[in-house]
Each structure stands twice: as structure tokens, then as C-alpha cells.
Amino acid sequence: MSEEIVVIEGDGIGREVVPAAVSVLEAVGDFEFVAAEAGDAVKEATGEALPQETYDTVADADATLFGAAGETAADVILPLRTAVGSFVNVRPARAYPGVEAVRPETDLVFLRENTEGVYAGHEDRLSDDLSTLTRVVTTSASERLAEYACEYVDEQGKKGFQVVHKANVMRETDGRFRDAVVDVADEAGVETEEVLMDAFATRVCLDPTQFDVVVCPNLAGDVLSDLAAGLVGGLGLLPSANVGPDNALFEPVHGTAPDIAGEGVANPSAAILSAAMLLDHLGYGDEAENVRTAVESVLEDGPRTADLGGDAGTEEVTTAVLDRLD
Numbered sequence: 001m002s003e004e005i006v007v008i009e010g011d012g013i014g015r016e017v018v019p020a021a022v023s024v025l026e027a028v029g030d031f032e033f034v035a036a037e038a039g040d041a042v043k044e045a046t047g048e049a050l051p052q053e054t055y056d057t058v059a060d061a062d063a064t065l066f067g068a069a070g071e072t073a074a075d076v077i078l079p080l081r082t083a084v085g086s087f088v089n090v091r092p093a094r095a096y097p098g099v100e101a102v103r104p105e106t107d108l109v110f111l112r113e114n115t116e117g118v119y120a121g122h123e124d125r126l127s128d129d130l131s132t133l134t135r136v137v138t139t140s141a142s143e144r145l146a147e148y149a150c151e152y153v154d155e156q157g158k159k160g161f162q163v164v165h166k167a168n169v170m171r172e173t174d175g176r177f178r179d180a181v182v183d184v185a186d187e188a189g190v191e192t193e194e195v196l197m198d199a200f201a202t203r204v205c206l207d208p209t210q211f212d213v214v215v216c217p218n219l220a221g222d223v224l225s226d227l228a229a230g231l232v233g234g235l236g237l238l239p240s241a242n243v244g245p246d247n248a249l250f251e252p253v254h255g256t257a258p259d260i261a262g263e264g265v266a267n268p269s270a271a272i273l274s275a276a277m278l279l280d281h282l283g284y285g286d287e288a289e290n291v292r293t294a295v296e297s298v299l300e301d302g303p304r305t306a307d308l309g310g311d312a313g314t315e316e317v318t319t320a321v322l323d324r325l326d
């Protein structure tokens with residue numbers, strides 16, 4: 001029996017780049033695609049951005065490919081990350097030969113805590129003048145992320161990773177995060193370098209080769225990986241994996257791109273590279289490598305979308321990727 005992949009296009013360019021990624025998955029494997037809905041359009045139609053049926057379908061799946069949601073993104077993607085039990089958001093940010101980049105030497109992987117921090121949702125409007133937000137950090141989630149980071153660097157033959165935090169100010173929350181991560185790494189014999197997140201933002205722009213595998217709290221990982229996208233050529237290039245113990249959800253790092261949505265010009269690379277991460281997760285390592293090689297070849301030789309200085313549309317780029325698969 002073929003494996004099931006849940007597919008949620010969502011809104012905006014999610015409806016353009018997810019079909020591109022699905023066509024690539026169809027070309028390399030025998031999968032059954034289960035369509036599910038979430039996002040602004042569903043909310044408008046039904047009143048709910050994330051129908052219970054979608055949540056349950058994702059929670060019961062082996063893997064989900066997600067596009068993007070618009071204004072309802074927080075109501076959709078945050079619960080879906082919880083639905084797959086995701087303890088880490090893996091966000092590779094690398095430059096590609098042939099693609100103009102501010103820092104062509106960039107080759108980073110962000111391992112972002114995925115369910116806590118300021119995204120845990122404890123926010124209140126207390127008066128006309130005052131709103132508050134409770135930041136959640138647990139030792140258990142921080143340790144789980146660190147265990148993943150240790151396994152990750154070990155598999156990659158690397159000695160250690162950087163821990164980015166702001167524990168000099170957020171002593172209780174980032175202090176707990178930092179201590180838990182460093183303790184797990186010490187125990188595993190993995191080297192760590194601590195970097196304050198504001199200093200990281202500057203240093204990564206000046207010389208990204210100082211960094212490699214970057215372990216960080218939720219909001220820091222969100223912001224700093226978008227910053228890294230700016231170093232390598234834009235958000236159209238960054239895939240991600242929301243990894244749980246035995247379920248995972250894959251999505252481009254970008255949002256719905258309302259400025260270009262509906263024009264057929266979105267860069268499908270991030271979504272296709274997210275599909276390659278999904279293939280790895282399902283155990284199709286050779287197929288994943290085939291897809292990555294085809295994307296790299298198209299990025300190097302063209303055709304390219306407008307964000308990368310080209311004039312090709314989403315379909316033309318996708319067809320070129322399909323043509324270059326082995």
C-alpha cells in the first residue's frame with residue numbers, strides 16, 4: 001500500500017507552491033495524497049481556521065505538507081505543530097551556486113524550539129493601557145530539543161552547536177533554556193558555544209561561517225532564520241520540518257506572500273525542498289537527494305523566478321525541476 005501524505009495548501013501562494021511540490025513527490029514515489037483545509041479561506045467559509053477534522057487528520061498522519069496561512073497563521077500552524085508533537089523546527093538556510101546572495105558562504109541549520117516561548121499563547125489585555133504576555137519555557141522541552149541537536153551534530157560528523165539566547169536579560173526563561181541545553185550537550189560530550197541573540201544577529205551578517213548548527217528558543221529561531229533567508233537570496237529558498245517523535249509537518253518558511261499571490265510567480269523551491277525533507281522523514285533518502293539535486297541544478301542554471309532576478313513563473317521552474325529528476 002502506498003503511504004499517505006496529508007496536504008494543506010492554505011492561502012495565498014500556498015495554493016501555488018504546494019501543488020508544485022506535490023507534482024515533484026508524485027514524480028519520485030507512489031504516495032496517496034489526502035487533502036485537508038486550513039487558513040483564512042476556510043475561516044471565511046466555515047468560521048473556523050483550523051477545522052477539527054484537519055487537526056485530527058494531521059495528528060493521525062505520518063507526514064503533512066503545509067503551504068501557508070494568512071491572518072489566521074497563528075491559529076493554524078501553532079496548533080498543527082502541537083498536533084504532530086513537534087519538539088523542533090529544523091530550518092536549513094544555505095546559499096546556492098548561481099543564486100545572488102548577500103552572503104554566498106552561508107550554510108546554517110537552525111534548530112528552533114517549536115511549542116513554547118512567547119508562542120505558547122498566554123497573552124492578556126488587562127486594561128486600556130496594559131497588555132501582558134507570559135513566556136513559557138520548560139526544562140523538559142529544552143532538553144528534548146538539545147537531545148535532538150546532539151543526535152543531529154553526531155549524524156553530521158560535527159563537534160558541536162551554538163546556543164543562541166538572551167539569558168542575560170530573561171534570566172529565568174532563557175536562563176532555564178540555556179542551562180538545560182548546555183547540560184544535555186555536556187553530558188553527551190557535544191561542544192556548545194553560547195551566543196547572545198542580539199550579537200548573533202550582527203555576527204551572522206558579518207560572517208555566517210562562524211556558525212553552523214544554531215539551537216535557539218522559538219521566537220529567536222523564527223526571526224533569525226528569516227534574517228538568514230535575507231543572506232542567501234530570500235524566503236523562496238528556505239524549507240522547514242516540524243519534527244515530532246513519529247509524525248512531522250513540512251512547510252516552507254515563508255508566508256502567503258500577498259504581494260505576489262495569484263500571479264503564478266512564486267518561487268516553488270522552498271516548498272519543493274520541504275517535500276525533500278518529508279521524503280527523508282518517510283525513509284526515502286535517495287528520492288530526497290534526487291529532488292535536492294534537481295532543485296540545485298535549476299537554481300544554478302535557471303529558469304528562475306523574479307525574487308531571484310529571473311522572469312520565469314512557478315510552473316516553468318517546477319517543470320524544469322521535474323525535467324532534471326533522475
Ligand SMILES: NC(=O)C1=CN([C@@H]2O[C@H](COP(=O)(O)OP(=O)(O)OC[C@H]3O[C@@H](n4cnc5c(N)ncnc54)[C@H](O)[C@@H]3O)[C@@H](O)[C@H]2O)C=CC1
Pocket residue numbers: 013017067068069070071072073074077235236237251253254255256257258259260265266267268270305307
Ligand atoms: N507558516 C505560515 O503559515 C506563515 C504565515 N505568514 C502569514 O503570511 C502573510 C504574509 O506575511 P509576510 O510577513 O508578508 O511574509 P511572507 O513570507 O508571506 O512574504 C515576505 C516577502 O517575501 C516574499 N516571498 C515569500 N515567499 C516567496 C516565494 N516563495 N517566492 C517569492 N517571493 C516570496 C513575498 O513576496 C514578500 O515580499 C501574513 O498574513 C502572515 O501572517 C507568515 C509567515 C509564516
Ligand SMILES: CC(C)CC(=O)C(=O)O
Pocket residue numbers: 073074077078222253
Ligand atoms: C504563527 C506563525 C505565522 C509564526 C511564524 O512565522 C512561524 O512560526 O513560522
